[in-house]
Amino acid sequence: MTATIDTDAPETRAPSATLAVLKRAGVVGALVAAAIAVALIQSGSGIVVWQSVVTGLLTGGLYGLIAMGLTLIFGVLDIVNFAHGALLAVAMFLSFGVVQATGLHPYLTMLVTVPALFLVGVLVHRGLLSGSGGATLENQLLITLGLSLLLENGLLLFFGAEPKNVGLPGETHLDVFGAVVAGSRLYAFAGAVALGLVLYWMLQHTRLGTAIRAVASNGPGAELVGINVRRIHTLTFAIGAACAGAAAALAVPLLSVTPTLGEQFNITAFVVVVLGGMGNVVGALVGGLLIGLVEQLTTIYLDGQSSLLGVFVVFVLVLFLRPQGLFGRRT
Template identity: 50%
Template sequence: MTVAAADTEATTTTSRRKLDPGIPVAGAVVVILAIVFFVGGKDQGLVGQAIVSGLLLGGVYALISVGLTLIFGVLGIVNFAQGAMLTLAMYIVYALSTAGLPVYLATILAVPVMFLFGMVVQATLLTKLTIGGSHEGPLLVTLGLSLLIINVLLMVFGGRPKAVAAPVDGSLSILGTVASWPRVIAFLGAAVVAVALKAVLDRTKLGLSIRAVASNSEGAKLVGVDIGRVYALTFGIGAACVAVAGGLMTPFTSLTPSVGEQFTILAFVIVVLGGLGSIVGAMVGGLVIGLVQTVGALYLPGTGSLILVFAVFVMVLFLKPEGLYGGRR
C-alpha cells in the first residue's frame, strides 16, 4: 500500500513538472485575444494587425530582456545600464551605416564591439563588487554607467533624432495583415539569437559553467570554475544581446541618446513576468508584453497602453511574485 502511494505521488509530481507554466498563460492570452477579435467592438482587421505587430515587437523585447535576465541570473545584479547599452549599440550601427556599411552588416560588427565592452565593464568595475557580495555597489555603478553613456552620446551626436534608412523595402502579408520587412527580419533575427543562446547555455561547457555559477558560485569555484571569467563573459553576452536587438531595431526606430530608457523599463517588466534568471521566461514575457502593448493601444491610445503593461506587472507580482518560470528566492 505504501509503495502504491509512493508511486502515485511520484507520478503526480512528474505530471506537475511536465506542466509548462507557460501553457495556462498561452491559453489565457489566446482566449483574451479571441474575445477582443470577435466581440471587442473593434474592426477585426485592426485587431489582427495589432496582434501581428505585437508579436513582432515582442520578439525584439524578448531579446533585450534575455540579456538582462542572464546578467541577473548569474551575477545577481540588476543592470540599470541595459537601456543605455542598447542605445550605444544603435549609435554604433548608425555610425557604421553612415560610413557606407549595410545596416545588418553593421549590426554583425557591433556585436563583438559590445561584447568586449561588456566584458571590460564587468572586469574593471563590477567583478570585485559582485564577488564581494555587495548589492548596492553594482546598482550604483550600472546607474552611473547609464548616465555616462547617455551624456557621451549626447556630446558626440547631439540631441536631434537620427534615422537609418531601411535596407529592405516593402512589406509581407500575414493572414490579411501587413508587416514591414525590417520588423519581420528583426523578429526572425531575435528568435534565432535567443534560441542559439539557449542552446549554448544547455549544451556547451561554457553554458555549463554559467549555469553552475548561477546555481552556486562557491561550489563552482571549488570545482575549478574561474568565477571572474564567467562573470565577464556573462556580462559580455548580455551586451551582445542588446547589440543584436539594437541593430535590428535601428531601421524602424528614431535614435536619440535616451531612446533606450523606455526599453529598460519594459525589460524589467518582462523579466519579472517571465521569472528572474529565466531565458525561456524572458522570451515568453517579451511576446506577452508586446501583445498587451499593441492590442491595448486600440483601446487606450498613446501612452495609455503602458497602463495595461504595468497592470500585468502588478498582477504578476501579486499572484506569482517569482514569475512564470522563476524559482522562489
C-alpha cells in the first residue's frame, strides 16, 4: 500500500519531487479554474458561482478534518476504518448530550468529545483490531463494518431516529464579497484548518509524530530501533478517532444530529482520503476542499442531481487513474 505520511521531510526531498508536486498542484489548480469557468458559463451568474465556491470550500474544510483521522489510520495501520462515520455520529450525540445537560457552548464540548473518542479509539483498537483476528484486510473491513452497524443502530435504538439540533449561541451571517456565509460554517472551517495544522505539526515535530511516521514507513524497522509498534498503532488509531471527536464538536451547530449521519460523511471522507493520497494529512485537507467544491459545482452542472454524484464520478476517476492520490507517488 502507499503509506506516505509525508515520510520525506521537505529538506530531504529531491528538487525534482518538489517540482513534480508543484506541477501537479498546477494541474489541479487549472482543472479547478476550468471547472469554475464552466460553471460560470452554465449558470450565467457570477454571484451564484461565487456563493457555491465559498460554501464548497468552507464545507470542504470540515470534510478535510474528518478525513484526516481516516487517512492517518489508513497510512499507519493499513486499516480502512468503515466505522469512522459512526464514530463521528457517536461524538455528535455526545456533544449534543453535553450541550443539553450543561448548556455548554457547542465548541467547548470538544473538551469532552476529543478525550472520549480517543478512549473509544484505544478500546476499539485493543479490543477488536489488534492481534491475529484483525490481521487480514478483509477481516479489518468486516470488523469495522460490524462496528459501524453496531454503533449506528445502538444510537438508533436508544435515541430514536428523529433529528436533533444544536444552535450556535450568537449565530451571525457574514458577507464575504457578496456571498452569505453562516458564522458557524466559517468557524468550523477555521477550526478544521487549525486542527489540521496542529496534527501536521505533531507528526513532523514531536517524538510521537516521528515514531508514527517511522512505523508508517517501515514497521519492522521501527520495531528494530526500539519503537513499540503496537503502542504506536493504538495511539494512532485513537488520534484518528479523536479527530472525529473534534470534527463533531465543530460541526454540531451545522447539522441535524441523526444516528445515520455518519454514513454520508463516511463516503465523502473515503473519497477525500483517496483523493489526497492515503496517509497524507495535508492531502486530506486539500482533498476535502476540492470535494467540497465538486459537490457545490455538481449542483450547478447537473440540475436536480444529487451533489454526491459528482463526488463519486471524481472518486472513480481518481481510483482508476491515480489510486495513489493527487499528491502521492506511485509505488
